[in-house]
Amino acid sequence: xxxxxxxxxPVSLQIPPDDNRPRYVCxxxxxxxxxxxxxxxxxxxxxxxxxxLRILLCKRAIEPRYGYWTLPAGFMExxxxxxxxxLRETYEEAGARVELHELFALLNVPQVHxxxxxxxxxxxxxxxxxxxxxxxxxxxxxxxxxxxDIAFPTVGQTLKFFFADLAxxxxxxxxxxxxxxxxxxxxxxxx
Amino acid sequence: xxxxxxxxxPVSLQIPPDDNRPRYVCxxxxxxxxxxxxxxxxxxxxxxxxxxLRILLCKRAIEPRYGYWTLPAGFMExxxxxxxxxLRETYEEAGARVELHELFALLNVPQVHxxxxxxxxxxxxxxxxxxxxxxxxxxxxxxxxxxxDIAFPTVGQTLKFFFADLAxxxxxxxxxxxxxxxxxxxxxxxx
Numbered sequence: 001x002x003x004x005x006x007x008x009x010p011v012s013l014q015i016p017p018d019d020n021r022p023r024y025v026c027x028x029x030x031x032x033x034x035x036x037x038x039x040x041x042x043x044x045x046x047x048x049x050x051x052x053l054r055i056l057l058c059k060r061a062i063e064p065r066y067g068y069w070t071l072p073a074g075f076m077e078x079x080x081x082x083x084x085x086x087l088r089e090t091y092e093e094a095g096a097r098v099e100l101h102e103l104f105a106l107l108n109v110p111q112v113h114x115x116x117x118x119x120x121x122x123x124x125x126x127x128x129x130x131x132x133x134x135x136x137x138x139x140x141x142x143x144x145x146x147x148x149d150i151a152f153p154t155v156g157q158t159l160k161f162f163f164a165d166l167a168x169x170x171x172x173x174x175x176x177x178x179x180x181x182x183x184x185x186x187x188x189x190x191x
Numbered sequence: 192x193x194x195x196x197x198x199x200x201p202v203s204l205q206i207p208p209d210d211n212r213p214r215y216v217c218x219x220x221x222x223x224x225x226x227x228x229x230x231x232x233x234x235x236x237x238x239x240x241x242x243x244l245r246i247l248l249c250k251r252a253i254e255p256r257y258g259y260w261t262l263p264a265g266f267m268e269x270x271x272x273x274x275x276x277x278l279r280e281t282y283e284e285a286g287a288r289v290e291l292h293e294l295f296a297l298l299n300v301p302q303v304h305x306x307x308x309x310x311x312x313x314x315x316x317x318x319x320x321x322x323x324x325x326x327x328x329x330x331x332x333x334x335x336x337x338x339x340d341i342a343f344p345t346v347g348q349t350l351k352f353f354f355a356d357l358a359x360x361x362x363x364x365x366x367x368x369x370x371x372x373x374x375x376x377x378x379x380x381x382x
Contacts, residue, residue: 001196002198002199003194003195003196003197003198004196005192005193005194005195005224006194007193007194008193008201018323021268033196035311036267036269037230037268037271039227039228039230039306057249075225076228076306077227077228078226078227078228079302079304080228081299081301082299084301102371103369106294107276108272109262110218110269110270110271113269113270115267115273123298132209163266178369180294182272182274
């Protein structure tokens with residue numbers, strides 16, 4: 001940020017009165033330009049048939065991480081809720097209609113000023129298709145997940161939490177739980 | 192937003208190529224200025240003694256809702272995690288050191304472009320005091336909660352979820368659960 005978005009005067013980094021962090025401040029109109037973390041919201045779309053559970057992943061058609069696989073997710077927009085964001089991103093990136101369940105993972109990524117959230121979801125049908133931001137959309141069973149080609153560590157972590165819960169539930173019963181984690185590894189490095 | 196924060200040229204609302212929402216776009220340098228929801232993070236600081244559970248509330252010394260009661264909470268900052276934000280806000284507003292537990296409530300407030308999150312917490316001691324944004328900080332048992340003078344509907348809702356869980360746990364056992372809710376009532380109206 002170089003200029004005030006309200007009056008076009010150059011801004012400077014200053015600690016405002018009654019504050020303890022440097023902010024971009026306009027000395028002409030006085031506006032303090034706060035910058036805050038963004039939410040990236042997505043889903044874990046599941047299709048279960050003949051006892052086999054598979055998850056829908058998208059191969060990214062955009063940078064960062066072009067060509068790597070991800071769960072459908074993207075930046076939450078103003079005027080929507082977290083579940084609306086998850087449904088929208090799942091439809092935009094994977095052309096998939098899902099029934100959303102509980103929030104499953106909340107991952108802090110402070111080094112890029114983001115919080116990632118993933119909801120469990122069930123595909124309503126197999127009528128999915130790659131959106132403009134995806135090269136390909138495909139169902140993967142646990143043994144087929146391309147672990148070495150997952151786009152972001154938060155996605156790999158969420159998939160690991162999911163299959164660990166699934167194994168526990170199949171063995172002992174119980175339900176899925178909310179998983180929270182801070183992910184401080186670089187976002188473009190393999191998980 | 193009137194001017195580009197990168198080059199000071201006037202911006203205009205346009206739907207960029209490959210997008211479907213109006214954004215503030217700079218026709219001079221091409222920057223698209225995305226605007227996204229912000230997170231407000233706080234805690235539910237609990238003190239339990241002689242079988243009585245009380246919750247620490249702060250009387251707001253700032254607008255909006257000057258003079259009304261709230262749980263300690265505030266905007267999450269860049270470079271921090273959701274739990275760091277909850278600890279920081281609890282200390283800044285209530286001068287209180289807490290042990291944080293699980294995320295307890297996630298409330299969407301789409302009409303003001305916010306997501307509010309509250310963590311359960313236990314006060315480490317009774318050495319709390321009002322921060323600069325609070326007039327007063329005080330422990331309330333359930334029957335003492337000033338329900339008519341709660342600052343924001345998300346805070347009232349979170350307190351109701353908390354006491355409902357507590358009643359269930361005391362009666363039937365079990366644990367606290369994550370509560371999610373969309374709160375579409377005006378943020379400055381009584382709950």
